[in-house]
Amino acid sequence: MTEISSAPQTLTTAATGHWIGGRTVASESASRIPVENPATGEVVTEIPLAAQADVDHVVDTAKEAFSTWKTASLSKRTQILFRYRELLNARKKELAQIISREHGKVFSDALGEVQRGLEVVEFACGIPHQLKGSLTINASTDVDVHSARHPLGPVAIITPFNFPAMVPMWFTPIAVASGNTVVIKPSEKDPSAVNWQAELWQEAGLPDGVVNVLHGDKVAVDGLLNHPDIQAVSFVGSTPVAKYVYETGTKAGKRVQALGGAKNHMMVLPDADLERAADSAVSAGYGSAGERCMAISVVVAVGDIADQLVEKIAERTRGLSLGGENPDLGPLINRGHRDKVRSYVDGAEAEGASIVVDGRSWAEADVSEAAFLGPTLLDHVTPAMKAYQDEIFGPVLSVVRAETYEQALELINTNPYGNGTAIFTRDGAAARRFEMEVSVGMVGVNVPIPVPMAYYSFGGWKNSLFGDSHAHGAEGVHFYTRGKVVTTRWGDPAESGLQLGFPQND
Secondary structure: OOOOOOOOOOOOOOOOOOEEOEEEOOOOOEEEEEEEOOOOOOOEEEEEEOOOOHHHHHHHHHHHHHHHHHHHHHHHHHHHHHHHHHHHHOOOHHHHHHHHHOOOOOEEEEEHHHHHHHOOOHHHOHHHHHHOOEEEEEEOOEEEEEEEEOOOOEEEOOOOOOOOOHHHHHHHHHHOOOEEEEEEEEEOOHHHHHEEEEEEHHOOOOOOOOOEEEEOHHHHHHHHOOOOOOEEEEEEOOOHHHHHHHHHHHHOOEEEEEEOOOOOOEOOOOOOOHHHHHHHHHHHHHHHOOOOOOEEEEEEHHHHHHHHHHHHHHHHHHOOOOOOOOOOOOOOOOOOHHHHHHHHHHHHHOOOEEEEEEOHHHHHOOOOOOOOOOOOOOOOOOOHHHHOOOOOOOEEEEHHHHHHHHHHHHHHOOOEOOOEEEEEEOOOHHHHHHHHHHHHHHEEEOOOOOOOOOOOOEEOEEOOOOOOOOOOOOHHHHHOOEEEEEEEOOOOOOHOOOOOOOOOOO
């Protein structure tokens, strides 16, 4: 076996091209945009914005590769997956460096992102078990029936900026293991992680054209959504775009899973361990600078614990660091998004919220090209405020006060989003009641970010998901395959004859 190096490779600042058919391909479009490191403002690469000709090229390549990949044995597919897993595990620090450089998240957070993606790769390594069909012998006299799962064809995966490595790994390993070919359209804000993964797939032995990367903007997205040879689309992003992707893709006859935004609440009951609750609120609210769909953005303090809980959260928030040798938080994805997040803090203050910890001073002190905004804690937030209603997607944590469990539950259930939620309590009965009554797709009990393991499926309810299938797990396998049922009879030819009536089982 070839030796696998775990040493990070030198990162280049060369232009990033499309990856089509196992090689870097120049774009048919002359339009290019820079990719910046949000911690410094440095331009680290540039990418092309695909033209329709690029879309046609990459889909044609994926379609051609599908003609042979769909018949590849499960043994061959799993050997490649295990090799990919081995390579990725050995070189995950290299990928984490790329994420940190283009997204800005701290290295430990980037490394954790890669590790969670690896879990899906490991799940996909067991694809033979997931693709097993069923058999019934003598369903009727001398008639057997069996079922099987078949791949779809070329599929598109459109991914967001906040997890440039993990989200592609939610979908790609399962799609590939199931016999499909893939076109990934990563975010134009941090695209290099996907190109790196595509090259690693090739190194693992994946045939050319099975995994491809197309860079671009709305032209690329619309081209994939409307291309007749794309059979399915997986998307993660904001709710308005998720809805657009779902409506456009399904109108074009495609299978679509579109994961949208969130407004995740963490209910803290009076009997909760407030130290643990405060730790969890800070970790879940400010980790990844709040740029994750599973971030806790609202803490609902129930009863008379609010003042005490807010003080504990504030104490921890003030101790967080940005920049320096070992920062707790990185910058936001760019200065435009930083200014948008800051505007929510300005608006909340104008609407009467209390600014307990003000992170805006970081933006004021940031005279460089960086995009830092410090962690911000808002108290006395109400549902009428813009900061409560919208997904802020930044390091802003709001505290809403509720007198009773019922009031807190109503807040969560009437919110248009239903991605994740959590309850903190020592009361098992209260926790079980919450689990049964809350209208949210992923629920944590004393767990602030209830992201499931890869063998379960990820996805929310309401405006957090468009489509019926969640990501990875059994639902992911079913999304990337379609069922076929075959009925067979091998009887005596002498017994044949016309049967014009409706078939009956006997």
